[in-house]
Amino acid sequence: MDIKASDVKALREQTGAGMMECKKALIETNGDANEAAKLLKEKGLAAVAKRAGRATAEGRIFVRQEGGKIAMIELTCETDFVAKNADFIALGDKLLDITFAKGYTKVEKEHTDLLLELQTKIRENMSVTRLAVITVPDNAAAATYVHSDFKTGVITVVKGSSDDKVKEFAYDCCLHLAAFTPAFIKQEDVPQSYIDEQTAIFKGQIEQDEKTASKPEKVKEGILKGKIKKHLAEICFVDQMFVKDDKKTVLAKLDETAKAVGADLAFGDIVLYVLGK
DSSP, rough: OOOOOHHHHHHHHHHHOOOOHHHHHHHHTTOOOOHHHHHHHHHHHHHHHHTTTTTTOOOEEEEEEEETEEEEEEEEOOOOOHHHHHHHHHHHHHHHHHHHHHHHHSOOOOHHHHHHHHHHOOOEEEEEEEEEEEEOOSSEEEEEEOOOOEEEEEEEEEEEEOOOOHHHHHHHHHHHHHOOOOOOOOOOOOOSHHHHHHHHHHHHHHHHHHHTTTTTTTHHHHHHHHHHHHHHHHHHHGGGGEEOOOOOOHHHHHHHHHHHHSOEEEEEEEEEEEOOO
């Protein structure tokens, strides 16, 4: 049958499908636009189902603060091209909208349902992989940061004061976390199993090094303790050298900020998302 170009265009605008797909769908449904749209959706869903197992290594981090609540979402997709798509970015904002509107604190079915329309349109696998919601306590400062590539997002809360200097410090901590991506906040958070594993690695290095292998056991024990101490300082946020002052640790800068504002400060919630990690 003869299909009008205007009908193909209208169906394309409605569904986002390609011109040839729209024309074929109209032909298959004898020009019925509603049936054609339904057919295209079914085909889109089938395509999405086929791609469900495909890796979603690309995506974007979204962060928003509304009053005393901060939400951060990791939305993943298959390709960097889609991650930069305006519809994908708008989808991330919608996910934040319902998170705040419904008071969600974890990924819910309504989040995943929102992905369906865009998935069927572009036929690419997507996932809401993580969601964090932080409540900022009274007398505290909070800051957020998303890196320019939108693949790293940070939330930092500092308790004890809402002074502007504390807010600035909280933001600088966000920059630090994004730059150094520490594995742990403090040494007490490091599992003993991880320490045991690193200890075994360092012992092996000491025994294999010609300079240290022949040294007395007490000396080797001292070298081992030094290696463990240095390693923990490198992977724990509060013990790392501060991003804006490499002569002081993060904890020392916290104490310095506390003295400057005349308050007892402590870190509250800290959330670091690195896409896919």
